Amino acid sequence: MPSRRHHTKTRSGCSACKARRVKCDENRPVCKHCIRRGTECSYPLSSSAIDVRPETQVQDDDVQVSHDAPSGEVFDAMDLMLMHRFCTSTSLNLFPSLNQHQQHVWQIVVPAKAESYRILRHGILSLAALDLAVNGEEIAQSTTPKSTYHARSLHHQQISLSLFQDLLKDESNDAKEVAFLFSVMLAILAFGSIHSVDAAPTTNDVFDHFALFRGPRALWQFQSALSGEELVESLFPGGRVHSPRDGDSDDKPFPELDALCLDSVCADAVAVIRRAWIAVQLQPDNIRAMGYFPAMMSQDFCKQAREGRPNALTVMRYQVPILKKFENIWWVGPWHKLLESAIDGVAHRVGI
Template sequence: MHHRRAHTKSRHGCTTCKTRRVKCDEQRPICGNCSSRNETCAYPGTGPFFFTGSQGRRSRRGASSIASSEDRQQSNSESPSFHDFNQLGNSPTTASYAPTLDMKQLELILQWINETHKLPARSEETRKVWEKVVLQEALTAPYLMHGILAISALHLSYLRRDDRYEMWLDIAIAHKNTALTMFSEQLQNISQSNAKAMMSFGGLAFAFSLATALNLDTKEDGPGLNSLTNVFQLARGVQIIVNAAGDSLKEGEFAPLFDITPPDVSIPAHVIDALDKLDQLQAQCSETDPSIDSATYAHAIQRMRRLVAFTFDSPLSLTMAGGWAISCSPAFLDDLNIRRPLALVVLAHYCVFLHMGRGNWSIGSWGYKVFLEITQELEPHWHSHIEWAARHIMSSDP
């Protein structure tokens, strides 16, 4: 008679051993089984780093897998020197010094360098900043590195609608959760030394929020008025960081990100006319309703005028979407939250430019779906003020 060999349960073993249903010796950074089989060894955990010593309850979307600077320093102190490697030869202890590679994380870095860094760029100069300078900043700002890995994983989940889609989405959410936790701890300590990394992360978080909602696309979390207002609140954080850091942030390698000189493109007459009418409407409403802050709306419309050239120069650019969101004043966001009709009319015009950029994987159907909700919120006598928006949104595909 054959008897099943008894063994004690390994509750904190690596995911590879759990998949194989074998006992893990829980050695870190690579367990004995994975070392002998030359397999990737990964431990689940809710902490921000892959080689974490603490084991908490795993989040719904898994955990990230970047080693902390402390872990890296410890690893470096324990790694053999070049002389040591020469002495090791075929010693049975060689395996204990073997470095491990997390191929998924390396693939995400490659994805960032090759493609994803282009998402927030609007020119060749800004593209270079996002590709190299921001990545360099991330080496000393773990939350930014997690943000880069999160948006790159989300991009891969969009590009590869195959059996790895869920895996990349899980990785994206895990990195995002970790990044936000770490980032929030820095918000009370904005300085010149961390402002570049914090501003970069804010821009990525804006794009990530838009793209994530497209993946969820539920009534509560998908594209809609409430979701967009929340994204605007997040985008406002970028302006707060810029204000706190002062002019130093606008100098040096990051200078191209602050150059919003409109490109030399022709703006269609119907767009200029629509924005002129919007200005006239806000002036009329401000005269009849003292609770409306005319300066707030004049600023919002003027900002839209300034950024619209970027949409016609490059429709898939995030410059209008992000630039206008960042500049939204708290007063305007308050009016959106209470569904003030004038604020909804202004937002309907913004939706036209969002809809023009629907080919951007992080924008998609945002403009179309938010506009539909605006039409339901507005009383019929306000609909004449969004006819231009309706004409350009409803006559094309979502």
């Protein structure tokens, strides 16, 4: 009888694997078990990490120290490289045709604001890691696999999401601006993360990530609470998406949708997709128009699409050509193909 394979016990696995009593592969910052399960992955502090702590005493009144930085916030050498990547490349390539002022906001103002807000520090690092997961082959002599950058992006995204709810409870204007800024980051992360890995996403993955874009509804619903349209335009370029003018029925896009017997949920979704289409035709680089439909569609409409209701799937298909117009943006990429494949998958499952 062959002898049993001996497994060496390890005490250096992540906390989640220890709690589940399964063997951890100890891949950092996120092990394979946590990536698969979508759970937070944390390790004991090691000497290879940089422990960032606030100063306990400040003598000079002109020096301001962030009171937001918790003891034990850890960054390593890769994180330092990611911050450099964000400031020199990622920040300048998030959106098409950024003007000089918009570049300054993303490259200089946002990192400076991150000194006071932990959520922005992790959001920045998550975006830079996602950028490298998608575009990492551009770095000469890079031996780091895409999966490593994807895992690091997920790690920082998990931390920032855990801080988001507390931030939303803060009623100060500064906190509202930070929440707005992070919601823009979250929209980019939601779109880019699904095609930053080689494995093909499932239909549920596509719908889950598509629904995550609903987070930045604050772009439209709470815009008046921010310090003017200039901030909105700087952080999320593109003109406002307005309702079509009365009397424009002759120019109404997708007239074939009027032949469908729509309930109020799908009728509202049709109005939204038409506004988005008109905005894209008027401003081909209007990134806000691209995200308008996924951000503004109702939860009831999302549910109908997941259930395979024919009218909901028909309406959602009209987002596919809108997404295709923005495929050259690195974090959008092949999303028109992913969404169309997901819709076809649901339709096939329900026998449409």
